[in-house]
Amino acid sequence: MPVPERLVPLLDQFDFARQRLAERMAGPVMDSGNGTHVEVGPMTDAEYLWEPVADCWSVRRHADGPGPRATLLVGAGDWGRDTTPPPHPAPPPFTTIAWRLSHLTEMLALRADHTNGGRNLTRDDFTVSGDVASALPAFDAAAAAWREALLSVDDKALDTVGHCTYPHGSDPENPFLEIVWWVNQELLHHGAEIALLRDLHRSRS
Template structure:
């Protein structure tokens, strides 16, 4: 593995988390955590858009407008789909978000941060497509993860300590050294990946108690 030596542990952690989430979504198997393979039923459109409680935030057709407590649909305006969002201050308590919302959020974050680290440094949320189908969303996540990994490999040791090296406009990147941003992206992937895995479990068991 090339790249800045201090980033190697974070890249390895990112690789494991991204591969595990991709496997958890698409199958046919995933690493169970102890080195054995667990069979995975690939994500369907129904499950992707499943709203387990009332008034979820999700991804929606633009023709239907934003959901409850959302004031806009984020994403490329030229696309048919958008992701529920609101201007500051955000609603409190925070709305429950669907698997589709969480996966779209992760994909957008990885894509835009890759661009603002080693690309054009110009992409915004208005450029990023939001997808309404499971297969497209899973493929888009994998592509975004690859882009972020390539961005990490392009960074040298000096850049790790450079405040504002990543110019991503929606976080604290302008005030943080790049090594902290790399750490932050990993924790975003780990915690949202765990949420997505739990939602898959809940969807599988949703009729067990009925």
């Protein structure tokens, strides 16, 4: 199926942001944004779980229970991600790389399923990664699934309200093209946060 013309620039943006974030986390080099290669070391578990301020939200073992100001750990497996039912605490808790990457990976995986999969995955089905060795391939798989979902749509689907049935966003109320834009924004937004946290961890005194 040919890619709809309106989707091409958004798909290109997604591909660039995905690759840039993956390289920023895994190394050994990354694109600085202008084609220049910058050396970066691979992300460690210490960085992944680093809590730079008090009362961070992160990913934690279910056996240990939720962190400060959280009331539950969401996700399958031994680990879960700190959260609360809405409304969330204000001001929002500061979140670790692990929290941000888990959130991003879950969003991509679930939205892919609710676009061209079984449309039944929930947050309770998503396996939360407790270390870098499992988190990076999980992100790659989720990003690949979302890209495959994008390639499954035509122009009619782009204009269809609720084409994606993801239950944790505005998907049921918006045309799918707006959801594609929103997912790119999430990837750029959280990717920049993760990059900054890596810089801060490297530069901490």
